[in-house]
Every structure is written in structure tokens, then in C-alpha cells.
Amino acid sequence: MAERVKLDEYLGDYPRDIQILSRKLRDLILDIEPEFDEVIRWNNLTYGRGKMLMAIVIHKKHLNLEFANGRSLVESGFPLEGTGKNLRHLKILTEPDLESDLLRKIIKKIHRNRFK
Structure with a gap:
């Protein structure tokens, strides 16, 4: 079973809009x-299987979704x-940014290539 973070504890001190x-x-x-494991590393939510592939990095007014092998x-x-x-990121400012086809395509590509 994939590992999960106690999200309420982790997000508790952040502003409500950033939590959402x-x-x-x-x-x-x-x-x-x-099946991605979710682990807190470097005070960020990280995702992967055996190695970190991506991370949610929280800033005051936005999120960055960082990719460990973003250069590729x-x-x-x-x-x-x-x-x-190697590290690259995609900036997430608002909820509509989460609906972007680009975001889904990148996550799916990471998913497909996770064992390479």
C-alpha cells in the first residue's frame, strides 16, 4: 500500500486558499x-515510487509543482x-490552473516514465 501524509497536520498553518x-x-x-508514495521531504509533499519524481512546493500565494527530472x-x-x-517547475496560482491539459499531460508523462 502506498504511503500517505497526514495532510491536515501538514497543511494546518497555511492560509485556507493555499490549503484548498x-x-x-x-x-x-x-x-x-x-500507487505513488506521498512523503514529506525538505518540508514539501513529494511523490514517487522509490525515488522522488515530483513535489508540491508551497509558497505564500502560489504552489510550484516541481519535477526532479524536469529538464528532460x-x-x-x-x-x-x-x-x-535538472529540476523544473510549473507554477499553480489558482484553481483553474489545475484544470489545464498541460498539467495532466506532464503528470501522466511522469507516471509513464517513472521506472526509466
């Missing part, structure tokens, strides 16, 4: 890949932000 956005993003990730996603044509060696 975080829960909805989490639900989207786990709907696409229910950019090379595949996905418009992600960031300039690190």
Missing part, C-alpha cells in the same frame, strides 16, 4: 497515479520554469 489548492493538486496527482520534460517540449541542473 494543495489538496486539489494532491488529489489530481494521486488520481493519475494512486523541457527537452520534450513542455514549457516549465527553472534553471537548475
Whole structure:
């Protein structure tokens, strides 16, 4: 069985709108890949199986969905932000951002390629 975080405890100190956005993003990730483990690392919600593939990073007024191997996603044509060696992210500002086809496509690609 996949590991899960006690989300109420983790999100308790964040503003309500950020809590709602975080829960909805989490639900989207786990709907696409229910077998991902959910673990708190570096004070972020991280997802993967055996290794971290993506993380929800909470900021004051937005979320970043970070991808551990985001550089390869950019090379595949996905418009992600960031300039690190491999890490890239997609900024989530509002609930409508969660409805984007781009977000779902990226999560599904991570899901399909998770063992590579």
C-alpha cells in the first residue's frame, strides 16, 4: 500500500486558499497515479515510487509543482520554469490552473516514465 501524509497536520498553518489548492493538486496527482508514495521531504509533499519524481512546493500565494527530472520534460517540449541542473517547475496560482491539459499531460508523462 502506498504511503500517505497526514495532510491536515501538514497543511494546518497555511492560509485556507493555499490549503484548498494543495489538496486539489494532491488529489489530481494521486488520481493519475494512486500507487505513488506521498512523503514529506525538505518540508514539501513529494511523490514517487522509490525515488522522488515530483513535489508540491508551497509558497505564500502560489504552489510550484516541481519535477526532479524536469529538464528532460523541457527537452520534450513542455514549457516549465527553472534553471537548475535538472529540476523544473510549473507554477499553480489558482484553481483553474489545475484544470489545464498541460498539467495532466506532464503528470501522466511522469507516471509513464517513472521506472526509466
